[in-house]
Amino acid sequence: MRLAPNFAKPSQARTDATEARLSGLALPESGAWGRAARQDALDRLREMGLPQPRDEYWRMTNPRPLNGAQAEAADLMADDEAPIWGETGALRIVFRDGVFDAAASDDLSAIEGVRIERLADAMAGDIHWAKDLYGALESRGQSPVPRPFAALNTATATDGVVIDATAAASRAIRVVYERSDEGADPVLHSLVRVAPGAEVTLLESGAGGARINTVLEADIADGGRFHHVRMQGRDPGRRAVTHSFARLGAEAAFKSFTLTMNGFLTRNEQVVEFTGDDAIAHVAGACVGDGRDFHHDDTVFVTHDALRCESRQVFKKVLKNGATGVFQGKILVKAGAQKTDGYQISQSLLLDDDSQFLAKPELEIYADDVACSHGSTTGAIDPTALFYLRSRGVPEAEAQDLMVLAFLAEALEEIEDGDLAEELRVRLEGWLARRAG
Amino acid sequence: MLDIKGLTVDLEEEDKQILKGVDLSVEAGKVHAIMGPNGSGKSTLSYVLSGREGYEVTGGSATLDGQDLLDMDPEERAAAGLFLAFQYPVEIPGVGNMTFLRTALNAQRKARGEEEVSSAEFLKLVREKAKTLKIDADMLKRPLNVGFSGGEKKRNEILQMAVLEPRMCILDETDSGLDVDAMKLVSDGVNALRDEGRGFLVITHYQRLLDHITPDVVHIMADGRIVKTGGPELALEVEKNGYTDILSEVA
Numbered sequence: 111m112r113l114a115p116n117f118a119k120p121s122q123a124r125t126d127a128t129e130a131r132l133s134g135l136a137l138p139e140s141g142a143w144g145r146a147a148r149q150d151a152l153d154r155l156r157e158m159g160l161p162q163p164r165d166e167y168w169r170m171t172n173p174r175p176l177n178g179a180q181a182e183a184a185d186l187m188a189d190d191e192a193p194i195w196g197e198t199g200a201l202r203i204v205f206r207d208g209v210f211d212a213a214a215s216d217d218l219s220a221i222e223g224v225r226i227e228r229l230a231d232a233m234a235g236d237i238h239w240a241k242d243l244y245g246a247l248e249s250r251g252q253s254p255v256p257r258p259f260a261a262l263n264t265a266t267a268t269d270g271v272v273i274d275a276t277a278a279a280s281r282a283i284r285v286v287y288e289r290s291d292e293g294a295d296p297v298l299h300s301l302v303r304v305a306p307g308a309e310v311t312l313l314e315s316g317a318g319g320a321r322i323n324t325v326l327e328a329d330i331a332d333g334g335r336f337h338h339v340r341m342q343g344r345d346p347g348r349r350a351v352t353h354s355f356a357r358l359g360a361e362a363a364f365k366s367f368t369l370t371m372n373g374f375l376t377r378n379e380q381v382v383e384f385t386g387d388d389a390i391a392h393v394a395g396a397c398v399g400d401g402r403d404f405h406h407d408d409t410v411f412v413t414h415d416a417l418r419c420e421s422r423q424v425f426k427k428v429l430k431n432g433a434t435g436v437f438q439g440k441i442l443v444k445a446g447a448q449k450t451d452g453y454q455i456s457q458s459l460l461l462d463d464d465s466q467f468l469a470k471p472e473l474e475i476y477a478d479d480v481a482c483s484h485g486s487t488t489g490a491i492d493p494t495a496l497f498y499l500r501s502r503g504v505p506e507a508e509a510q511d512l513m514v515l516a517f518l519a520e521a522l523e524e525i526e527d528g529d530l531a532e533e534l535r536v537r538l539e540g541w542l543a544r545r546a547g
Numbered sequence: 548m549l550d551i552k553g554l555t556v557d558l559e560e561e562d563k564q565i566l567k568g569v570d571l572s573v574e575a576g577k578v579h580a581i582m583g584p585n586g587s588g589k590s591t592l593s594y595v596l597s598g599r600e601g602y603e604v605t606g607g608s609a610t611l612d613g614q615d616l617l618d619m620d621p622e623e624r625a626a627a628g629l630f631l632a633f634q635y636p637v638e639i640p641g642v643g644n645m646t647f648l649r650t651a652l653n654a655q656r657k658a659r660g661e662e663e664v665s666s667a668e669f670l671k672l673v674r675e676k677a678k679t680l681k682i683d684a685d686m687l688k689r690p691l692n693v694g695f696s697g698g699e700k701k702r703n704e705i706l707q708m709a710v711l712e713p714r715m716c717i718l719d720e721t722d723s724g725l726d727v728d729a730m731k732l733v734s735d736g737v738n739a740l741r742d743e744g745r746g747f748l749v750i751t752h753y754q755r756l757l758d759h760i761t762p763d764v765v766h767i768m769a770d771g772r773i774v775k776t777g778g779p780e781l782a783l784e785v786e787k788n789g790y791t792d793i794l795s796e797v798a
Binding site: 515517520 | 597598599620624646
């Protein structure tokens with residue numbers, strides 16, 4: 111699919127920046143369809159160019175740390191926590207600095223109802239079902255807003271996970287992005303195809319690189335269900351740009367949640383498109399950030415192009431010591447998408463005056479029988495509530511942590527599986543405890 | 548036990564004096580009531596004693612068992628044994644009632660150098676206390692005070708009091724918003740806690756709460772001072788004649 115014609119030819123400066131990023135980057139070896147998909151993506155990228163700080167879509171997040179030809183080295187974090195969701199019985203797949211780690215991974219075939227492959231393997235051949243999905247949702251997602259890093263990813267991704275769910279999966283799939291190289295700069299691209307009535311859960315965790323670019327394309331057929339829960343690595347120096355594209359058929363369901371703690375820069379884009387009637391998509395996230403070197407951006411775009419679909423966006427951020435949080439979320443209801451139920455809320459809790467939350471909630475509606483609402487709030491901890499807790503003997507710091515967890519709880523509730531959510535809550539408690547005093 | 552001497556307090560924002568020299572001593576085992584018209588400073592006294600922000604103490608002292616209350620953080624006052632049952636208990640979404648209560652109890656115990664209570668012990672303790680206050684499992688599970696009726700909120704305050712076992716309990720207008728049945732439950736809860744080691748300061752506008760919680764001493768507060776002190780009969784006098792008579796009498 112070609113880009114919408116409203117993209118102006120990129121300026122020379124933008125082209126130069128894009129070419130600088132691409133210099134020395136070879137397209138990975140692929141079979142025929144892979145080569146074509148990568149070349150198309152590269153053409154898309156060149157047509158739009160990499161984002162520049164003044165771009166409207168990047169007004170609140172400076173893309174420069176993601177644009178450089180080389181990833182800036184980021185210190186490795188000593189992490190003594192047990193791996194999250196390690197006890198859930200999920201099938202484990204490990205990428206270390208973006209490279210598949212067979213020894214640390216489970217047997218990819220040890221799952222019923224789902225076929226799992228590595229992207230590198232899927233792309234090696236000349237025939238594969240992934241041909242119809244790889245880059246397809248990404249390229250659809252380039253309009254009306256360009257997402258150059260996603261195109262860059264499609265062109266250059268070296269590996270990823272290809273999941274084909276044909277029935278209810280016998281276990282969840284847990285992808286762990288380990289990091290052991292200070293300069294690792296992985297580009298990973300994963301595909302999820304959910305057949306009619308099938309259901310699968312994908313868990314992701316870890317930093318994965320000093321700079322990491324991931325794309326997930328999820329095509330959920332009629333009545334299929336896809337759950338995506340993610341905890342982004344705590345490494346304070348890492349930069350991450352992630353895109354998740356989901357397309358939903360009739361009566362399909364997509365539930366997504368991301369917890370982010372730390373990270374120098376995180377841009378999580380979520381693009382959801384309803385193409386069948388009566389489907390639901392919930393995308394939610396929580397982040398906690400401490401310090402000026404924390405910048406977190408949730409960018410969401412939900413397109414309703416079917417009847418009676420329900421979309422829900424719930425994003426919460428806790429920011430302190432000069433941290434920055436960004437939310438730009440849009441609900442687009444196309445003409446004819448009657449009875450759409452769209453909801454969007456973004457909230458931040460600022461623990462001091464130095465931190466900031468920038469929000470751009472948008473509704474664009476071309477149907478006349480819809481219920482859409484959006485809200486955005488930012489505030490400090492309620493002093494009355496804090497006093498109430500302290501008056502019962504809870505020390506101030508602990509009372510504040512209780513309030514922070516309470517604030518985030520509403521986002522965590524979006525996760526359907528309570529056990530997965532509970533593990534995230536425990537991680538949040540740990541994060542807060544480490545910052546005590 | 549609780550000794551307040553010459554306490555003067557300004558509202559920080561408005562530079563306005565609210566308490567103009569309060570003298571009051573509550574002995575262990577006794578129930579003191581403070582009555583007074585609106586704006587007399589009754590609630591301010593309870594806030595200042597519990598350490599709420601927004602008030603400036605300009606003179607006098609307040610001690611609990613000889614410890615200077617005014618020098619402590621709110622949580623330290625709680626650990627020292629002071630408890631304020633709020634007139635308007637605060638709703639805190641996302642904080643479970645039980646989680647909160649256990650955190651509070653263990654924080655107090657930790658501050659006093661005592662061992663923390665295990666989950667099982669705590670559960671047993673709360674269930675037992677909750678039962679007499681007719682607080683069901685659902686109320687315990689819900690977020691703190693969220694969606695509670697007025698009566699439920701007040702019962703929840705008394706539950707906290709029963710679990711935390713403070714030395715000195717201050718009840719700020721606990722009767723406000725209660726129907727007769729709830730008033731009885733709350734009063735029974737308070738009466739069950741009366742013992743010789745514990746002091747009570749019951750702040751109320753109306754006499755009706757004192758029908759249920761019989762005070763040993765009644766103080767009338769007006770314009771930031773205690774203007775009259777007497778026995779339970781003083782409350783009845785207020786009920787019969789209103790505040791105007793008493794105030795004109797002391798003026």
